[in-house]
Amino acid sequence: MTTEIQTELEQAVNYRRNFAIISHPDAGKTTLTEKLLLYGGAIHQAGAVKARRDQRKATSDWMEMEKQRGISITSTVLQFDYKNFQINLLDTPGHQDFSEDTYRTLAAADNAVMLIDAAKGLEPQTRKLFEVCKMRSLPIFTFVNKLDRPGREPLELLDEIEQELGLQTYAVNWPIGTGDRFKGVYDRRSKAIHLFERRAHGSQEARETVIELGDPKIEDYLPQDLYYQLKEDLEILEEIGSELDLEQVHAGKMTPVFFGSAMTNFGVKLFLEAFLDYALKPGGRYSSAGVLDPTYPEFSGFIFKLQANMDPKHRDRVAFVRVCTGKFEKDMTVNHARTGKTVRLSRPQKLFAQDRASIEEAYPGDVIGLNNPGVFAIGDTIYNGKKLEYEGIPCFSPELFAYLKNPNPSKFKQFQKGIQELTEEGAIQIMFSVDDFIRDPILAAVGQLQFEVVQFRMLNEYGVETRTEPLSYSVARWVAGGWKALEEVGRLFNTMTVKDGWGRPVLLFKNEWNLQQVKEDHPKLELTSTAPVG
Ligand code: G4P
16 A cells, blocks of 8 residues: 655655766856756856856855855756656766765765767766766766867767766767857657757757658758768667667666767757656665665655865855655654664755755655765665665775875864864775884875865864875775785786785785786786775
């Protein structure tokens, strides 16, 4: 028998879609986000997100570092409605603020949108983020951007995705011309050509003319060569012959591909509508109590990100929770799986860019921000009803390493406390030399900003001025077989052996090439790019 709450949850889940955008800096993530919000009516004029970004630089109570660098250390959740759907866009920190949080955000997402610059194809940050999506079998939707500029051949781009990522592709729409001659796209779903009008920077929704492929008037709209080119391309696509297989899409094995230009709004609406048809709704998740369907009537969720000092005046910390099952209600009391304590969830927040709005309730697929008086750590489960714990969020392979030095011995205690708390919170990973004489911890980060955050917080929260001393390594791998497996292979060249916060062996390599070398020389040595917490 379905209870009232289950019906309510089912309805909420059916119209929720949640996704994160994975891309390399400059591919157009901010622009696409802005256009999606524009279609969702969350903003009325494109430019608002960027303006907000610029405005932020001028706001006085931002964390000093944010002001200095004009960047956001905050991952935010953008929520907007489109047709009957409530869409949650989990903003993955990118650019200079790329950090482990970027990866962790993907643990809270049900779908990913892979944004590619048509001229550049796959780029390093996109590949790294793709690996995390693959680990989680997330459905990936590809948007090839900047078609209004000269770019690479669409077929070549599909081939690159197939060959390099091992993802089958299915082009849902197909571009007609590129650069100055980009005329629009052919939508294979409706079998119609969508012709677009250029508008200055696409500040409003694009107006479009839709015309059937066989329509005799087509020649009035399309130059003949582009029309023939399109027919030829479509024949090739038919010959390649892959069908859109939603099961494969949902398993993260096939990616529907869309072409467009976020800046001029070409193809954004078609993308959004197809995405909503194909994307996964919030689904069941593995937990210690088995796979739990989101309609499971008791509330549960996990923490995927902690945010400190967004506003130094209040010294607050926010824990971001992905709601997995049941209904969240303000002021509810929940169990905290790791500590066995109960916690009252007061002052929940919904985050739209930097404006925090208080929320009363939330459903599976939503993200809420909770004030965190130091009780939460990354990966923690909170729940009601029977005891359960979600799979933790792993540590991701760091790429930057530096000794953290405390030049002032009288601050030893504060230094230790700061390091311990910041690593527990997940602000950075910490490793140690295997040489007992070297006591300085090694900071291990995914992005440079993490070092700066640690030094800033050590000074402001713990009163310790620190120094960093960079190490010239750029790749880390955990040794699956532990110390024993490492001993068996004997001496390794061009690598440094360290131990992580749990005493496990980690190998640091100067570069990917050195890693390959070690792999070739020692095929039995099993190395992993992520490791479970603890
Ligand atoms: P990001 O968040 O992924 O880093 O990228 P962002 O949206 O900031 O876009 C990076 C640059 O690419 C911006 O140019 C933006 O206008 C441009 N861009 C984004 N989408 C398209 C597109 O579809 N076509 C073209 N031609 N350009 C696009 P900018 O010069 O850095 O900034 P702005 O002066 O345009 O604001």
